[in-house]
Amino acid sequence: MIKISPSVLASDLSNLASEVVEIEKAGAEMAHLDVMDGVFVANMSFGMPVIECLRNKSNIIFDVHLMIVHPEKYAKRFIDAGADIVTFHIEACDDPRSLLREIRAAGAKAAISVKPATPASAVFDLLDELDMVLVMTVEPGYGGQKFMADMLPKIKELRAEIERRGLDIDIQVDGGINPETAKLTVEAGANVLVAGSSVFRAADRKAAIDALR
Numbered sequence: 001m002i003k004i005s006p007s008v009l010a011s012d013l014s015n016l017a018s019e020v021v022e023i024e025k026a027g028a029e030m031a032h033l034d035v036m037d038g039v040f041v042a043n044m045s046f047g048m049p050v051i052e053c054l055r056n057k058s059n060i061i062f063d064v065h066l067m068i069v070h071p072e073k074y075a076k077r078f079i080d081a082g083a084d085i086v087t088f089h090i091e092a093c094d095d096p097r098s099l100l101r102e103i104r105a106a107g108a109k110a111a112i113s114v115k116p117a118t119p120a121s122a123v124f125d126l127l128d129e130l131d132m133v134l135v136m137t138v139e140p141g142y143g144g145q146k147f148m149a150d151m152l153p154k155i156k157e158l159r160a161e162i163e164r165r166g167l168d169i170d171i172q173v174d175g176g177i178n179p180e181t182a183k184l185t186v187e188a189g190a191n192v193l194v195a196g197s198s199v200f201r202a203a204d205r206k207a208a209i210d211a212l213r
Contacts, residue, residue, distance in 0.1 A: 002213050003192045005030035005063045005172070006205075009045060010196030016050070017057040023199065026206040030063040030085070032174070032194045035078070037068040040092050041141030048074075048081040055082030063194075065113065065174070067140050068092065072099045079106045087111035087134050087172075090122055100129040111172070115140060116148055120157040130169050132192065133158055137185070138175030147176025152188045159189025179211045 006028050011019035020031050033051060038044040051062065064083035068074065071088035072095070078086055086103045090096055090112050103110040111132035112123055116139060123133055135155050138145035155171060162169045173185045174194035182193050193212055202208035 001191065002186060003029040003170070004199075004209050004212055005032040005061075005192055005194045006199040006209070007032040007034060007174070007194050007196035008200075009034050010200040012200075017054060019200065020054055020058045020060060023205060023209070024058050024060040027209050028060065028199075030061040030192070031058070032063045032065060032196075033083075034065050035068060036141060040069045040089065041067045043141045048077055051078065051083065052081040061085065063087070063172075065134065066092075072102070075099060075103050076106050079103065079108045083108055085109040085111055085132065087113050087132065089113045089115065089140075090126075091115055091118060096126055097129055100126060104129070104131075111170075113140075113174075114154075116151060120154045120161070123158075124161055127162065127165060127167055127169060132170040132172055134172040134174055134194075135190070136175055137173050137177070137181070140175075145176055147178075147181040149181075149184070152184060155185060155188035155190050177212070182212045 006023045036043045036045040061084045063085045066088045075086050086108050100110040109131035113134035115136050137148050137151045170192045171190045172192035173190045177193050177195040178198040199208045
């Protein structure tokens with residue numbers, strides 16, 4: 001099943017609650033919430049208070065992507081704020097296995113992300129602890145970047161290893177996703193698509209989500 005997780009950074013942030021409700025009604029399975037600290041990436045966004053407020057407005061799955069240093073200090077607090085899935089970067093954590101276990105123990109799904117320069121093999125030893133792997137198809141930190149087609153072999157490599165081991169793990173892609181690039185990533189093995197501009201800037205968001213699917 002292909003799942004769509006629109007990135008709310010591309011939405012009208014002055015009306016964030018209504019934007020999240022709209023994509024839920026339009027058929028999205030998740031809302032992708034990028035948390036950026038200005039350290040791990042050069043941009044900043046929002047944190048736990050915003051997510052906690054949003055949680056009261058929508059039942060959609062909150063797909064929280066932590067682009068922050070020391071995610072182990074904050075993961076549980078994001079779960080308490082309403083995160084259903086917590087993704088952190090392998091490049092930002094000294095003990096990813098421990099953090100993955102902590103996330104699951106707190107009742108959320110655990111996911112890990114790899115930047116473009118990080119090989120797929122970096123997460124192979126952690127697959128038994130994972131619900132999802134996020135392959136960044138742009139450099140993290142800013143929306144609207146061009147899709148990096150050279151990430152497709154990484155997606156294929158991950159899917160092959162997951163299937164070889166008989167695991168049930170989602171592969172998410174984030175960056176430059178539109179109907180054309182979505183097709184390429186799905187063919188490579190991805191099944192969760194993060195899309196920002198192609199959903200939130202569309203006149204008909206349901207049609208945009210359906211086109212991605």
